[in-house]
Amino acid sequence: MEVKIRELEAGDIWNGFLETLDHLKPTSGIRREKAEEVFRMIDSNPDHIVLVAEAGGSIVGTGSIFIDHKFIHNGGRVGHIEDTVVSGEYQKRGIGDMLMDALVEISAGKGCYKTALNCPDHIIPFQVRRGFKVGLQNMRYDH
Ligand SMILES: CC(C)(COP(=O)(O)OP(=O)(O)OC[C@H]1O[C@@H](n2cnc3c(N)ncnc32)[C@H](O)[C@@H]1OP(=O)(O)O)[C@@H](O)C(=O)NCCC(=O)NCCS
Numbered sequence: 001m002e003v004k005i006r007e008l009e010a011g012d013i014w015n016g017f018l019e020t021l022d023h024l025k026p027t028s029g030i031r032r033e034k035a036e037e038v039f040r041m042i043d044s045n046p047d048h049i050v051l052v053a054e055a056g057g058s059i060v061g062t063g064s065i066f067i068d069h070k071f072i073h074n075g076g077r078v079g080h081i082e083d084t085v086v087s088g089e090y091q092k093r094g095i096g097d098m099l100m101d102a103l104v105e106i107s108a109g110k111g112c113y114k115t116a117l118n119c120p121d122h123i124i125p126f127q128v129r130r131g132f133k134v135g136l137q138n139m140r141y142d143h
Helices: 010-014 017-021 032-043 095-109 121-129
Strands: 003-007 048-055 058-069 077-086 114-117
Touching: 003 095, 010 017, 010 032, 017 058, 017 077, 032 048, 048 095, 058 095, 077 095, 095 114
Parallel strands: 077 114
Antiparallel strands: 003 048, 048 058, 058 077
16 A cells, blocks of 8 residues: 655645544544635645655545744744544554654654643553653633
């Protein structure tokens, strides 16, 4: 199975991308105009990159990263990885690793001193195996 990792293109949205995200959170019900607006916002920001894994002519995996510019750490940068997911039937074939490798490479290439992510407890072993360390507690405030 040939898998290509590349940046998200507009046509991908309707070619498996939203259904892939369904494996993380129900997503494919999003209105067309809203999905296109989100794409335009991301596409216009060089510090927000969405990668996709393409196999057999459709999108079967994705992961995103945005670069946080800081005053601390002498104007340092942090790469935040979000929404990494591989479609059910394509899991356990190395695609998650390929996406994570590419995202961490982008983070390093943009000069980030660290790469951070949040993940559910059952995914911690996958990330620890890749060299991630369990860090500070994650908190949230819902609006
Ligand atoms: C996490 C996820 C992206 C991994 O994708 P994947 O394509 O199945 O992962 P890979 O096939 O590249 O796995 C690479 C290695 O990690 C291991 N691995 C995969 N999921 C694992 C898990 N949950 N716990 C421990 N190891 C895991 C694999 O066995 C494989 O090890 P090996 O090379 O020694 O055989 C996928 O399980 C997924 O989409 N989960 C649902 C969405 C989610 O929770 N995402 C949150 C990410 S923070």
